[in-house]
């Protein structure tokens with residue numbers, strides 16, 4: 001991939017056919033995604049107007065390329081279009097024209113000429129078993145490449161569940177000893193984890209916009225995840241929540257409740273135990289998200305979700321919001337009494353919601369036990 005000339009973002013967007021109106025709309029979306037007050041729009045527009053695009057290298061290790069696809073495949077002009085122009089993409093195995101030795105020379109050149117300045121995006125897990133031999137590129141292990149590239153980057157962004165904590169590759173029995181970037185390269189600096197399967201490109205773009213505007217990372221949680229994206233429980237943002245509070249559940253796929261958009265808790269929805277801004281940012285240019293489309297959340301942005309949240313169609317054993325000792329089937333709603341009970345339950349649910357939320361967040365604060373004892377470094 002040839003180096004792009006250093007040109008301002010505005011010129012690059014114009015060359016791509018993106019109008020001023022579309023650019024400002026994108027900035028406005030980013031301000032909303034970052035949960036910033038609207039008055040920051042001016043600062044974002046001004047900063048991006050004046051930015052010369054930083055260099056980006058995108059590494060892929062043990063992955064399905066789903067995070068690259070999520071970034072690149074959307075409508076026009078998409079978040080992907082803007083991100084393609086926000087940065088000078090120097091190395092990305094999926095889309096670069098160069099291959100083999102020439103591609104590797106490009107990576108070396110970026111590390112040499114842009115040391116401490118480039119942005120590194122990592123996709124996929126890193127195998128630690130058998131000295132990392134399960135994933136090698138150009139004769140080097142993923143661990144060697146990640147250690148070198150990430151140690152010299154200005155910021156490192158791990159996109160998707162696999163890069164964050166090993167994802168499906170790490171799921172039991174984890175034959176390759178796969179781990180996420182932070183475990184593979186301990187002490188890595190300026191790390192942002194964007195878990196999810198895949199990551200939501202709107203969040204990745206928002207992190208980049210925040211960095212280009214304020215020259216700093218957004219506020220992060222204990223997992224190095226941005227709070228604007230991972231600070232709220234899905235259940236608390238869900239448009240089916242009113243049905244949950246009223247005890248209206250889908251009992252089987254395609255039943256009346258399913259057709260009417262009732263709560264998917266009994267179909268295995270993990271929304272009460274998951275944090276992410278999926279319900280507000282949504283997917284496909286903000287048109288929908290899985291729960292709106294009729295499928296329960298499988299908590300893809302939760303720690304080690306393949307092991308800790310499966311079987312995905314089994315209901316959670318407790319019912320947050322009604323008291324943790326109450327099982328879903330114990331909540332009976334019948335006839336006219338249901339109205340009054342529902343109102344009482346609604347009030348009770350609201351009262352305990354904050355406590356429940358704090359409990360759920362605390363649950364996420366405790367990393368899950370290593371389910372693959374001895375399987376990873």
Ligand code: SF4
Pocket residue numbers: 234235236238239240241242244262263264265269270271272291296297
């Ligand atoms: S259980 Fe799932 S579908 Fe029901 S309100 Fe919570 S997040 Fe929405």
Ligand code: SF4
Pocket residue numbers: 196197274276278289290291296297298299300301
């Ligand atoms: S609904 Fe849940 S599982 Fe589905 S993408 Fe959103 S956070 Fe991930």
